[in-house]
Amino acid sequence: MRVGNDELKQQDAPSIHRTLHLADKTRATVRLHTLQTRHSRSARSLCSIMIREENDDERRNETQTQLPKASPEDWLEERKRIWTKEQELIASQVKVYNDPTTNTQQQQQRHDRNSNSPATVVVEDTSWCKVLRTSFLDNDKTKTKESSKLDWTKNHQQQHCQQHDNRYYFGGVDVGWPNPPNNTKDPVAVAVYVVIDARTMEVVYRDHDWIPMSDLPPYISTFLAFREIDPLEKLVRKQLVEKPEITPAAILVDGNGIFHPRHSGIACFLGVRTGIPTIGIGKTLLFIENKNNSDCPNNDTHSNSSSERGGDDEYRWSRRKLDERIDGVLADMHRRLLDGDEHQCGLAGRLEAHRGLLLSKGPIQGETIDNDQTKGASPREQLLKDLAPFCNGITTFLEAPNNKDGTKEGDDRFRFLGAALFGHGGGNNKGKKPSGSKPKSSSAGGSKRPIIVSVGHKVSLAEAVSITASMSLFRIPEPVREADLWGRELLRKRNML
Numbered sequence: 001m002r003v004g005n006d007e008l009k010q011q012d013a014p015s016i017h018r019t020l021h022l023a024d025k026t027r028a029t030v031r032l033h034t035l036q037t038r039h040s041r042s043a044r045s046l047c048s049i050m051i052r053e054e055n056d057d058e059r060r061n062e063t064q065t066q067l068p069k070a071s072p073e074d075w076l077e078e079r080k081r082i083w084t085k086e087q088e089l090i091a092s093q094v095k096v097y098n099d100p101t102t103n104t105q106q107q108q109q110r111h112d113r114n115s116n117s118p119a120t121v122v123v124e125d126t127s128w129c130k131v132l133r134t135s136f137l138d139n140d141k142t143k144t145k146e147s148s149k150l151d152w153t154k155n156h157q158q159q160h161c162q163q164h165d166n167r168y169y170f171g172g173v174d175v176g177w178p179n180p181p182n183n184t185k186d187p188v189a190v191a192v193y194v195v196i197d198a199r200t201m202e203v204v205y206r207d208h209d210w211i212p213m214s215d216l217p218p219y220i221s222t223f224l225a226f227r228e229i230d231p232l233e234k235l236v237r238k239q240l241v242e243k244p245e246i247t248p249a250a251i252l253v254d255g256n257g258i259f260h261p262r263h264s265g266i267a268c269f270l271g272v273r274t275g276i277p278t279i280g281i282g283k284t285l286l287f288i289e290n291k292n293n294s295d296c297p298n299n300d301t302h303s304n305s306s307s308e309r310g311g312d313d314e315y316r317w318s319r320r321k322l323d324e325r326i327d328g329v330l331a332d333m334h335r336r337l338l339d340g341d342e343h344q345c346g347l348a349g350r351l352e353a354h355r356g357l358l359l360s361k362g363p364i365q366g367e368t369i370d371n372d373q374t375k376g377a378s379p380r381e382q383l384l385k386d387l388a389p390f391c392n393g394i395t396t397f398l399e400a401p402n403n404k405d406g407t408k409e410g411d412d413r414f415r416f417l418g419a420a421l422f423g424h425g426g427g428n429n430k431g432k433k434p435s436g437s438k439p440k441s442s443s444a445g446g447s448k449r450p451i452i453v454s455v456g457h458k459v460s461l462a463e464a465v466s467i468t469a470s471m472s473l474f475r476i477p478e479p480v481r482e483a484d485l486w487g488r489e490l491l492r493k494r495n496m497l
Helices: 005-009 013-022 040-066 072-093 103-113 143-155 154-164 225-242 266-275 317-341 347-354 379-390 461-470 479-493
Strands: 120-125 130-132 167-175 188-197 202-212 252-255 278-282 357-360 393-399 416-422 453-455
Touching: 005 202, 072 120, 072 225, 072 266, 072 479, 103 120, 103 453, 120 225, 120 252, 120 347, 130 347, 130 461, 143 225, 143 453, 167 461, 167 479, 188 479, 202 252, 225 379, 252 461, 252 479, 317 393, 317 453, 347 379, 347 416, 357 479, 393 461, 416 461
Parallel strands: 167 252, 252 278, 357 393
Antiparallel strands: 120 130, 130 357, 167 188, 188 202, 278 453, 393 416, 416 453
16 A cells, blocks of 8 residues: 555544554555655654565565475484584593403502592403402392391491492483373473492482473484483482482493494483493393494394395394394303313302303304203293302493494494393392382393493493492392382372373
8 A cells, every 4th residue: 555645744643553554564655755744753653664564574475485494304304413413522522441450450540530430350350251240249149138238237337437438329310201102281201310329229319300291302213312311411410419429430321322323322421411420221222233334225123034134234233143142152151161171170169159240251153052951941041040150140242343344443442332231130139129010030040131231431341231230139220220110100190101
């Protein structure tokens, strides 16, 4: 609508307002310099506002025409690109300590780190395995929770000055999700942080935080950290401020550390951001493939046929490959300790005295288990029962996959991505009443299902598996298990589980 000079001269200020209002969102061309009425200042101001708004609308429409709205797929790819850069930055800051081979090296390494974390003690070193234990545990592995608590209470006065030595404290974090996730109008998740005293296996600190699920990014495989890290970091920093005396020697995280395609799982994020040593606990095997082998056609880790996976089994860890490694280690140890010369030379007796964690020194593939020795049980379960008197768990390191040209990745920190821990948690649960439902793996031979332990930050891999086995009364180590159980209880109270 065109507003002329003659019209403006004949109208008062209210009518000018009505005229401009009726021109709603239309282009008005006004020669402001010719206005001579007493309302010219008001008219110029109102007309300038109208013209400026129209110009802004035109520019906005032109921008939307030139740059169409991004699709969800484009947004997702952009987030992945940004997150990948942040993961690479975290991986560059992760500290993976070397495993000491002697007590002198351990003491020097602990002094260099300026840390109270319990260094791993190699109590036996043979040509085919090492026996590991940690300094905060008694040699009597059958001591019950009640007797340990009694001894600690009896000596409380003498130990008061050392009571808050954080070598005895280990944390656990987990995030609990409602099931089903949309069973309420405003679904929320709960982040949980607990600290456990290794001397008594009692929870000495716990805290939680509710998180609206609408505030969280969607779950994307290998990007779990960006969904859970902020609330977990908040809980840990809160404890560092309010109760620094019980800061744990290490935090066990429900998630992976460097056992990750970009060596930056959620345990790495929590460790780097808080400065506390962290250990990744993977309940299931995460797909791992060398980044230089991106042309492998199939990502299915459940297939049993090498041809179905595109023949790439040698370049990654799969369930079948892990099972072969575990069965090979068990068969080799069983043959050496029960059927071979090791039993005659006294090694078996020394292992029974140590009852530590058996670390296999080399990859053993293709070993078969004699079904005549299984006595009706599954082969793995029976072998674990036979080996239970000699150890509190068995572990084998999982090396990084080779490149297709046969070379390893250049960074020596990631030569081993993690370790499979199995046969742990059995026989240690006397006197420990489970919180909640009875765990599935409480047999005398320990857990036949492995967990994947990996370095998060500021620990060695041997320390990580040794601490994990020592803190395991069942398949899942107590810090992570207690955090998970408490999170479930909190969700249950809100009728979200």
